[in-house]
Amino acid sequence: xxxxxxxxxxxxxxxxxxRDEIKEQGISACLAVIIVGEDPASQVYVKNKKTACExxxxxxxxxxxxxxxxxxxxTELIEKLNSDDTVDGILVQLPLPxxxxxxxxxEAIDPGKDVDGFSRRSVGALSIGTDGFVSCTPAGVIExxxxxxxxxxxxxxxxxxRSNIVGKPMAMLMxxxxxxxxxxxxxxxxxxxxxxxxxxxxxAIGRPRMITEDYVKDGAVVIDVGIHRIxxxxxxxxxxxxxxxxxxxxxxxxxxxxxxxxxxxxTIAMLxxxxxxxxxxx
Ligand code: GUN
Numbered sequence: 411x412x413x414x415x416x417x418x419x420x421x422x423x424x425x426x427x428x429r430d431e432i433k434e435q436g437i438s439a440c441l442a443v444i445i446v447g448e449d450p451a452s453q454v455y456v457k458n459k460k461t462a463c464e465x466x467x468x469x470x471x472x473x474x475x476x477x478x479x480x481x482x483x484x485t486e487l488i489e490k491l492n493s494d495d496t497v498d499g500i501l502v503q504l505p506l507p508x509x510x511x512x513x514x515x516x517e518a519i520d521p522g523k524d525v526d527g528f529s530r531r532s533v534g535a536l537s538i539g540t541d542g543f544v545s546c547t548p549a550g551v552i553e554x555x556x557x558x559x560x561x562x563x564x565x566x567x568x569x570x571x572r573s574n575i576v577g578k579p580m581a582m583l584m585x586x587x588x589x590x591x592x593x594x595x596x597x598x599x600x601x602x603x604x605x606x607x608x609x610x611x612x613x614a615i616g617r618p619r620m621i622t623e624d625y626v627k628d629g630a631v632v633i634d635v636g637i638h639r640i641x642x643x644x645x646x647x648x649x650x651x652x653x654x655x656x657x658x659x660x661x662x663x664x665x666x667x668x669x670x671x672x673x674x675x676x677t678i679a680m681l682x683x684x685x686x687x688x689x690x691x692x
Contacts, residue, residue, distance in 0.1 A: 415666065441499040442473065442501070447506075480510075498688040500524070525685050536583070546681045551612060555631070616653065638653075652667075
């Protein structure tokens with residue numbers, strides 16, 4: 411029987427800490443959120459980010475641009491926000507429409523306002539261990555582990571997935587916490603064998619319920635970054651699942667994150683923390 415890591419509660423604690431600090435120190439913080447096009451999932455994420463800002467006492471500016479917005483027009487908006495002293499953080503919701511180069515857009519954001527931690531400067535700072543913004547989802551995983559009392563130093567950590575948003579920064583953060591880190595991906599051979607060595611297994615592969623107990627050592631800590639919509643009629647009324655087959659893995663793990671209510675709510679809580687950092691650093 412695993413202990414369930416309650417991401418809903420931990421993310422609420424973090425938002426409360428941000429809210430208290432903003433209130434007690436009279437900090438004024440502002441996040442500009444840009445969305446291009448009408449992807450329904452992105453619209454929900456952006457709405458949730460604005461709601462969290464309101465809760466924490468952070469002002470939020472919202473730019474909802476049409477699908478056919480040009481890269482030039484988007485860049486000009488970012489430059490305007492870069493030079494606006496009342497704006498602390500700028501977030502461009504990804505993915506962007508295909509005709510816009512995401513890399514160019516991320517690099518257009520002032521590194522001091524890059525609250526997503528996606529820019530080259532932020533990634534470089536993380537990689538050499540200097541101060542900077544850290545990508546919200548992996549930073550949230552570290553908070554979940556620490557606030558649940560999981561020791562990281564000296565542990566074997568296996569990360570499944572190598573994306574720029576989760577896998578790669580996750581590896582850097584676990585190294586910073588003195589874990590021994592292995593990253594596995596679609597081309598890795600003997601993947602089950604490697605995962606079974608992990609004291610801490612972090613799964614971000616984007617495949618519903620792929621990870622069964624065959625991948626998990628007895629007593630391992632299992633963190634599930636995946637989230638997928640599923641048909642409730644075929645899944646005992648459940649609408650969402652992760653990359654981990656929860657029912658199969660839970661009996662062998664020592665700690666596990668549920669989906670929903672595990673890693674998901676942490677991303678926005680860490681974004682609020684990054685906006686507060688941006689406001690304090692400026
Ligand atoms: N799309 C999916 N996750 C994210 C995120 O963390 N930040 C942004 N900007 N876009 C995303």
